[in-house]
Amino acid sequence: MVYGEWEAPDVDINTVNFDQMPFSKLSDYGFFKGKIREFNPGKGVVLYEPASSLFTDYAFKTRYIWMPEGASATIQDDSEGTIDFPENTVLIKNFYYPADFRYPLEKIRVIETRIMVKKNGAWEAFPYLWNEEQTDAIYKAVGAEVSVDWVDQQGQAQFVKYIVPNQAQCKSCHNSNEVMVPLGVKAKQLNHALPGKGNQLIAWEEAGYLEELKPLQAYPAMVDYSDISSDLNLRAKAYLDSNCAHCHRAEGPASTSGLFLNYEETDPAKLGVFKTPVAAGFGAGSFTYAIWPGKSNESILTYRMGTNQVGAAMPEIGRGLVHREGLELIKAWIDAMPEESFHHLSAGKR
């Protein structure tokens, strides 16, 4: 791959016309300066990271938030700490692959950038597809398929047909009662420290993006599922929250299933213990329950995480590969569940 040398003209985000969005090119927004593939953020463009991230075919991601000067957001009083954002807030998410994961800062290929903008009180999402020269990305509503290869942490060559979703598919996940919503920007996902940078909620407050923080203990916090020093149950539930619960919650598109996988859910039946499927079709494999405690290899949850068959694979969009590490975590969680402690749910079971 040969990088192009083109540099973006300097655009001041504060002066762009939000009514004309989506712009045809990513460089039109002014989020990043110079060679925009290097993601040198413009003024007020703040890097953030959720505690537990969504798996997207092993893509690396960087996320940024921008708000108009003088505007700030408020953390709501609910159990997730959802955030009420001001008009014209922008969320920017870049998806990229280093050529060799052992050298994550080198030979980076950016595939797509997704933008969410809050306009006229409602969130909208716009997908941008990067060009071959890696100088810019163009607005691409219909989505795309991109062949990507890389060398993984173990030195093995890997390949995926990466799917850039079409614009309407954004709401397959970004959906709360059929209203488009951001997912990762909640207090529970932000209330942790970035390496060398301190707690993100404080960083947002210092940037003027949050008003009057209470002591941090007042806000919910989720663990990082990849942090093996954390409790297994919390790690598993953090993984399920970030990877499944955007749909599998009472307000999400998969509420039809009655399977609720959000971090706050505590009812074992809703989490899938001895729960029979409803509309799973061949997604059920040869299994009876979403979770059979102690039997990860006889649970529909792990079956659907472990298959690539379209129509059976979960999540339904956003992955063409199995997330081996995530699957191992959920298997360990199920295997650690003592079956006998759920007998009240299994009365009458075959």
Added chain:
Amino acid sequence: MRIPVGLVLSATILLSCQRSSSEQSFDSSKVPRASPEEIDRLIEAFIFAEDGDTIAIPAGFYNVKTQLILDNKKNVTIKGAGMAETVLSFKELTSGGEGVKLVGQNITIEDLSVEDAPGDGIKSQHCDGITFRKVNVTWTNGDKSKNGTYAIYPVQCKNVLIDACIASHSKDAGIYVGQSENIVVKNSLAFGNVAGIEIENSDNAEVFGNTARDNTGGILVFNLPGLPKAEGRGTKIYDNDILSNNHVNFATALNEQPNGNTVTQIPPGSGLILMAAKGVEIFNNRIHYNKTVGIAISNYQITGFPTDAPNWSPFTSDIYIHGNEYKRSAQLPDVTKEFGQLIAVYNAHGKGKTQDIIYDGFWDKRLSPDIKTNPMNVCIREADMSQLRFTLFDLWEGEENIKSSSDYAPFDCQTEVHTQVRALSTR
């Protein structure tokens, strides 16, 4: 429950009687291919649709590799040039749970076909006012084990009309209405599915003028536990042809045990099945040549799955069956499924005899100590009851001591089932 294999008639011989169908309503391979530009325009038409739009899809075979999603719009009509002229194929869809997804108010989809979606064909969710008219949804693979789940799939909707549609070869239900209210399914055809037409956890439904043939089970009314809409009530099923629903059950691979999906337990040869159903009237249907049972009145206990769930009861109640026409098949009842084995072996009329109506005999014992008091208000009043084969089972003592009786007298009654769908029927 499990039935000892030793009691069962020779399963290998009977398996050869199972039917499989690969019938197609028309041959879409003859339809001219739409260009990539035309396909992109179609995808964009869904993405950028606005309230009040009509998305007209000209004749052609559209090989769509992404989902077509209509996102929360009002008064939108999606209109093809005819079932055999406009074909949306999702054979090469690489991600997404369904081919077409529709959300909004007063949405109509008509005059087109959807083929080979890996998951569901057309799903509509959170709709108030959704009409499927002259829509054909099918799978064209020879290998039915690869077919999708539901063909026509409204869920969590209000005011659902399915009219003059065709649904075939789905691995679960062809026409499936779930967790919805105010529903009409009329003048439609469901064939070659595991379940032809299914009404699940839904209120106020009428199913009439349809043909359900050559499915594993023709028409189903179920309430399943643990769902956001905990229970549905009120379904009328009338003037339907429920014919030869003797298709092999391909919801799981042949020789594989049923999984947690309830339809995997349906025995081939089932006309109508009620399970944990509340308030269902079945009248004036032609129920012909279903080799195992015409109408099965069953409770959720028959599945062997856990029966505890909030605001939900495993029992079927308030049923009225009357004025239907029954013709029995010359074929032997199914023995590939436990439910089929139960009927084939333990019915009250003799081994291997097709049944017209069976009642599995579970009831809520808090209401009465004796089923002869008809505690669940199950009423059967057919013209010539003495000529029909009726079996009441007693399964309370498990597979070791299955009892059955042909005494229908406790259920000779009538009851009222309330539905009100006039606004939909005339739409």
